Amino acid sequence: MINLLRNLRSKSFPGGLHIKDYKYLTENLPIKRTPLPSKVRIPVCQHIGRPAVPIVKAGDEVKTGTLIASASGPVSSNIHSSITGKVTAIDRFPVPTGGEGLCIEITGNGSDEMQLGEDKDQNTVLRVRNAGIVGMGGAMFPSAVKLQPPGGSKIDTVIVNGAECEPFINSDYRLMIEEPDMVLAGLKICMETVGAERAYIGIESNKPRAIGIIKEKIAGNGAGIKVVTLKTKYPQGGEKQLIKAILNKEVPEGGLPFNIGVLVQNIGTVVAVYEAIRLGKPLYERIVTVTGFCVREPANWKVRIGTSFNDLIKWSGGLRGDPAKLIMGGPMMGLAQYTYDVPVIKGTNGILVLDRKEVVFPPARACIRCARCIQHCPMGLNPGLLANLVEKERWEEAGEEGIKGCTECGLCAYLCGSGRDIIQLIKYGKKRLEEIEKNASKAATAV
Amino acid sequence: MEKKGDLIVSTSPQIKSGESVAKTMYMVLIALIPATAASIFFFGVKAIYMVLVGVATAVLLEALVQRLRKKPVTITDGSAIITGVLLAFNLSPVVPLWMVALGSAVAILIGKQAFGGLGHNIFNPALVGRAFLMAAYPDYMTSWLPARLTGGGGIDVATYATPLGIVQEKLTQVLPGYFDLFIGNVGGCIGETSALAILLGGVFLLSQKIINWQTPVFFIGTVALLTWALGGDPLFNILAGGLMLGAIFMATDMVTSPMTPRGMIVFGVGCGLITTFIRLYGKYPEGVSYSILVMNACVPLIDRYTKKRRFGVL
Numbered sequence: 001m002i003n004l005l006r007n008l009r010s011k012s013f014p015g016g017l018h019i020k021d022y023k024y025l026t027e028n029l030p031i032k033r034t035p036l037p038s039k040v041r042i043p044v045c046q047h048i049g050r051p052a053v054p055i056v057k058a059g060d061e062v063k064t065g066t067l068i069a070s071a072s073g074p075v076s077s078n079i080h081s082s083i084t085g086k087v088t089a090i091d092r093f094p095v096p097t098g099g100e101g102l103c104i105e106i107t108g109n110g111s112d113e114m115q116l117g118e119d120k121d122q123n124t125v126l127r128v129r130n131a132g133i134v135g136m137g138g139a140m141f142p143s144a145v146k147l148q149p150p151g152g153s154k155i156d157t158v159i160v161n162g163a164e165c166e167p168f169i170n171s172d173y174r175l176m177i178e179e180p181d182m183v184l185a186g187l188k189i190c191m192e193t194v195g196a197e198r199a200y201i202g203i204e205s206n207k208p209r210a211i212g213i214i215k216e217k218i219a220g221n222g223a224g225i226k227v228v229t230l231k232t233k234y235p236q237g238g239e240k241q242l243i244k245a246i247l248n249k250e251v252p253e254g255g256l257p258f259n260i261g262v263l264v265q266n267i268g269t270v271v272a273v274y275e276a277i278r279l280g281k282p283l284y285e286r287i288v289t290v291t292g293f294c295v296r297e298p299a300n301w302k303v304r305i306g307t308s309f310n311d312l313i314k315w316s317g318g319l320r321g322d323p324a325k326l327i328m329g330g331p332m333m334g335l336a337q338y339t340y341d342v343p344v345i346k347g348t349n350g351i352l353v354l355d356r357k358e359v360v361f362p363p364a365r366a367c368i369r370c371a372r373c374i375q376h377c378p379m380g381l382n383p384g385l386l387a388n389l390v391e392k393e394r395w396e397e398a399g400e401e402g403i404k405g406c407t408e409c410g411l412c413a414y415l416c417g418s419g420r421d422i423i424q425l426i427k428y429g430k431k432r433l434e435e436i437e438k439n440a441s442k443a444a445t446a447v
Numbered sequence: 448m449e450k451k452g453d454l455i456v457s458t459s460p461q462i463k464s465g466e467s468v469a470k471t472m473y474m475v476l477i478a479l480i481p482a483t484a485a486s487i488f489f490f491g492v493k494a495i496y497m498v499l500v501g502v503a504t505a506v507l508l509e510a511l512v513q514r515l516r517k518k519p520v521t522i523t524d525g526s527a528i529i530t531g532v533l534l535a536f537n538l539s540p541v542v543p544l545w546m547v548a549l550g551s552a553v554a555i556l557i558g559k560q561a562f563g564g565l566g567h568n569i570f571n572p573a574l575v576g577r578a579f580l581m582a583a584y585p586d587y588m589t590s591w592l593p594a595r596l597t598g599g600g601g602i603d604v605a606t607y608a609t610p611l612g613i614v615q616e617k618l619t620q621v622l623p624g625y626f627d628l629f630i631g632n633v634g635g636c637i638g639e640t641s642a643l644a645i646l647l648g649g650v651f652l653l654s655q656k657i658i659n660w661q662t663p664v665f666f667i668g669t670v671a672l673l674t675w676a677l678g679g680d681p682l683f684n685i686l687a688g689g690l691m692l693g694a695i696f697m698a699t700d701m702v703t704s705p706m707t708p709r710g711m712i713v714f715g716v717g718c719g720l721i722t723t724f725i726r727l728y729g730k731y732p733e734g735v736s737y738s739i740l741v742m743n744a745c746v747p748l749i750d751r752y753t754k755k756r757r758f759g760v761l
Contacts, residue, residue, distance in 0.1 A: 014758075019464070167462075240758060253759035324455050331462040338456045354462070359455055361463055365521070366566030368468055371706035380757040382706070402757050410460030417466040418566070424458040 010205045012231035013241040015378040017411055019234050019332075021167045021206065025291045025298045031174050033302045034315055036112055040082050040306025041103040042068065043095045046345040047134040048141045049075030054104055060087045063115040064304075065282050068104050071129065077142045077346075078132035082284035082304035083108040096309075096328040096335060096342040103343065106306070116280035124193045124277060131276035132283045132346075136268035137161060137172075137237070138329050140347040143269055147193050149258035155194035156261045159246060160187050160270055162203040162210065163230055163237030166330025169350040171287040172267035174300045176203070176210040179271060180217045186270030187225065189277050194263055199225045200246050206232040234332065235409040239264045241378050253405050268349065288344055290316040294323040294353040303344050309351055310340045324356035332410040364419040373412035373422065379405050383412035387422040390429035395436055398429045406430065468565070471701075472525030474657045478648035479532055479696070485631050485641035489594040490540040494637045500544045502531030504551035512560040526565045530554050533573035536638020536692060537736065538580070541590045550576035570743045571703045574736045581736075591634040608732075609635045610687040615732035628686035639689040649695035658699040661711035662718075666694040669719020677727055690722065693735035703743045710746075710753035717742045 045051035052069035062068060062081040069079035085108040095101035119130050129144035149155060160183065164172040176183060183201070191199050203211050215227050228246050230236050240251045242264060249260050257264050265273070268286060275281040284305050291298040296317030303312060309326065313319060327334040328348055344351075373383040381402050389398040406426050413422040486494040509527040513520045534551045554576030562568040581588045591607050610633050613620050623633045631641025639645075652658040670690060671681040684690070698704060698718050705714045718738045725734025 244758075250759045250761070252761075253757060255759065324453075325461055326454050327461050332460045334459060334461060336454070336456045336459075336461060338454055352461075358462060362467070365468065365519075366564065368471070368566045368702050369704075369706055370471060370701045372466070374706050374755060377755075378758065380755045380760075382754065402760075405757060405759065408459070414460045414462065415464050415466055417468050417471055419463070419467070421458065423460065427458060 010229045010231040011245040012233055012236065013244040013378060015376050015380065015411075016233040016235060016241065017376045017415070018232055019167060019414070021232075022291075023168065023170055023173070023206070025168065026170045026289050026300055027173060029170075029174075029298070029300050031178055031287055031300045031302050034304070034307065034312065036083060036108060036110070037304055037307045037311055039088075039105065039107050039308075040304060041093050041105045041308070041343045042079055042082065042306035043097075043343065043345055044069045044079055044102045044104065045095075045097075046079065046140060046305070046347065047077040048139065049073065049077070051102065052076060052079045054090055054102070056087050056090075056104065058087050058090060061085075062087060062106060063113045065115040065117075065284055067282070068106075071132075071142075075142055075145055077134050078130060078282070079104070080132055080282040080284045081106055082306050084111050084113045085109045094339050094342045096337055096345060096348065098335065103306075117276065117282055118280070120280065124189060127277055128273055131272070131281070133269065133272045133276060134283070134346050135266055136272060136286060136346060136349065137266035138333065138347045138349060140345075143265070143273065146258070146263055146265070147190065149194075149263075153258045154261055155196050155258060155263045156198070157247065157263070158187060158191050158194065158196045158199040159242060159262060159264045160199065160201040161237055161239070161242055161264055161266045162201050162207075162214075163242060164207075164267075165204060165232075165234045165237040166332055166334070166350070167234075168289065168291045168352050169330045170289045170291075170300055171349045173207055173210055174289075175267050175271055175287055176207075177213055180213050182271045182274045183214065183267060184217055184222060184225070185278065186272070186274030187265075189273055190263065190265055190270060191224070196263065197224055200228050201225065202228045202230050202236075202242050202246050204230045204232045204236055234411065235378055235407070238378060238407050238409060240407065253402065283346060286344070286346060286348065288312065288348050289350040291350060292327075292353040292355075293358070294319050294321045294355050296320050303348075305346060306343045308340070309337070309342050309344070312344065312351060313340065313353070319353060322356040323353045325352075325354040325359045327352040327354065332414065333408065361419055364421060367416075367418050367420060370417055372415045372417070376411050376415060378409060378411070379407060381406060383422045383426065384416075384420070386429065387420060387425040390425040390432075395429060395433045399433050403429050403433060468526070469524040471657055472529060474652065474655050475529055475696070476525055476532070478651045478657075479529070481644035481647040482536065482638050482641060482692070483532065485644035486536065486637040489631055489640060490592065490637045491595060493540050494535075496544055497535040497538060497540070497542075497547050497637060498532055500547045501535035501551045502528050504548040505531035505534070505555045508552055508555045509560065512556065513564070516560075518564070521565065524565070527555060527559075530559065530572045530576075533638070533696060534576045537573060537577040537636050537689065539588060539590060539635075540592045540637050542580075542584075542587045546580060546584060546587060550580045552576075553579040566702055568702055569746070570740055571697050571700050574697060574740050574743075577736055578740060593634050594632045594640060607634060609633070610683070611726065611732040615726075622683075625682060625686060628683070633687070635687075636689060636692075639692040642686050642691045645691040645695055649691075652695070652699070658695070659708060659711055661708050662699050662704060662715045663694040665712050665715030666690075666698055666718045666722075669716045670723050673720065673723040674727070677723070679727065684723075684726065688726075688733045689735040693722075693739055694718070697736075698739050698742070703746060705746055705749045705753060707750075707753050707755055710749045713749050713753060714742050714746070717745065
């Protein structure tokens with residue numbers, strides 16, 4: 001009831017829906033450090049863009065924080081070792097982003113010797129790039145690129161995304177409560193770097209404790225920084241929805257936040273920026289919520305990148321019930337895994353194990369035009385229609401109906417009473433349309 | 448290795464809300480309970496038989512067609528039951544039961560399954576059935592019985608008229624009062640007379656978010672406003688005839704009505720205009736069912752021009 005009242009006064013965006021959040025499983029559990037993993041497998045591609053190129057070979061000794069693969073272009077990211085030991089393999093292994101990918105396997109020697117960055121005299125953007133920081137909310141876009149927008153676009157506002165609207169996940173929430181100073185310090189570094197005068201930290205109204213703590217910290221030394229209470233509504237943490245809620249501005253269709261002078265960073269990312277700039281620490285560990293009703297002892301862990309999901313689940317008491325879905329991330333946008341033998345990567349904010357009875361659904365049937373998908377689509381699309389057009393392979397029409405604007409938040413398919421795989425179809429349609437447009441532009445340039 | 452059963456791999460979202468077609472349909476059936484009770488109360492046991500025959504025919508034929516088409520049989524989703532109930536609701540208590548069955552058969556076979564079943568039909572199936580009977584058996588379809596509380600046993604069925612009929616034919620019979628119209632103590636189709644019972648169901652559907660307020664409010668509002676502007680009695684025209692039943696239970700049918708609030712407003716206003724014009728200037732005393740059928744045909748067009756504004760498109 002109190003939350004309801006709080007919600008009425010909070011800012012938000014059109015569409016969306018409050019969904020059951022299951023945050024209670026881990027919201028009051030302090031972050032714990034995992035034991036040092038004996039072996040890690042670190043994928044060379046944990047980001048949007050080109051994979052990093054390994055600069056070590058099997059048999060090399062590495063320390064925690066040693067650069068092991070180097071960024072291979074402007075949109076790419078450095079990869080560092082997360083433990084101390086010896087490189088034992090560079091090969092393809094299962095990765096949580098799907099299928100197999102090139103990984104550097106390191107077997108630990110039990111010690112944890114640090115190798116910190118030695119680039120203090122360089123500028124912040126370069127140091128963020130050196131530290132291998134990417135968006136840690138799940139999108140994994142290289143942060144250095146965001147800190148230096150193309151064409152010298154002027155950023156006047158920084159928004160820190162503390163919405164964490166995905167059900168079950170608490171990694172950002174725990175950071176806000178336990179490390180509010182780092183959040184603020186990291187934010188100030190970002191503001192300074194892009195030359196922004198004002199900043200907002202957006203937090204959903206169901207996290208009053210985090211709102212209180214951050215507000216308190218700002219009261220002392222947070223010139224230009226404001227905490228905004230957001231309506232608890234999925235997908236409040238979507239970049240575009242967040243900007244709409246806080247600034248009442250819309251990122252133009254097909255555009256990015258920098259087009260309207262905004263930089264959005266997630267909580268985990270600003271903390272990583274703080275650690276890289278003030279402590280010289282590259283990104284080799286992160287907070288992961290291990291949760292779900294199939295996990296015996298759900299927990300919030302500080303985990304070394306490359307740690308296997310297997311190990312994390314083992315440290316969380318193991319499994320119970322009839323686990324049928326292993327998900328990296330939350331239930332709405334997370335990626336289902338086919339094996340427990342995949343490593344934590346920079347974008348792993350949670351590991352969720354769901355029971356068979358939570359994830360087995362009746363077969364799909366025809367749309368009855370209930371229009372719930374339209375009503376709740378945060379992008380103002382007609383998801384059911386898009387899915388239909390894709391089924392009929394009418395790609396261009398799907399394009400005209402705005403299929404590329406879909407952020408794949410998943411609400412339509414979540415709500416669909418006919419059980420249609422709307423998101424799957426839309427994802428497929430986007431891909432096909434992209435190919436068609438690429439071919440068309442190729443043909444055009446050939447002429 | 449942590450492994451118990453096989454892991455299911457699918458695209459996100461990984462969970463679902465538990466909404467289903469059947470859940471929606473059974474909500475509508477619950478909402479129809481007060482009106483069913485009212486029909487039995489005012490028109491006696493014949494109303495029960497009519498509803499049962501309508502439902503049984505609809506369900507059996509749907510199952511049969513789906514069997515023949517080698518499609519999954521979906522009669523448990525409740526949609527055929529709704530069609531059966533609504534068809535019966537739209538008939539006078541004087542019609543013989545075989546005619547209820549025939550109407551229900553047309554509703555399911557031509558109104559629904561011929562288009563490919565639930566979700567694909569363009570017109571409200573029950574109204575297709577009613578329109579067929581209206582064309583085929585106009586005498587039966589326009590003969591009426593008084594509701595039982597009027598104690599009108601002495602009245603000749605052949606000359607008894609519904610309130611709208613009295614106005615249309617300029618008959619000398621005394622018009623019922625607003626209260627009788629509101630509770631349903633007047634002649635008419637068995638499910639349409641009680642505004643009270645229908646409103647109860649409507650409030651339930653609104654509270655469950657099965658229907659939107661736009662369609663019924665703009666439908667009824669347009670009828671009231673236009674009737675008033677043209678010199679009629681708005682309150683009488685709201686309460687008499689099939690407006691309440693049509694506006695709340697039939698114009699709101701998801702499959703055959705627009706998908707955005709703006710579209711629903713257009714749809715409701717269109718229904719209201721056609722209803723009023725038929726009532727005031729047409730040959731028929733009542734125009735609700737035809738107005739909905741005509742607007743059903745306009746839905747693709749309405750949907751096209753009443754899309755939501757896309758995010759980031761100014």
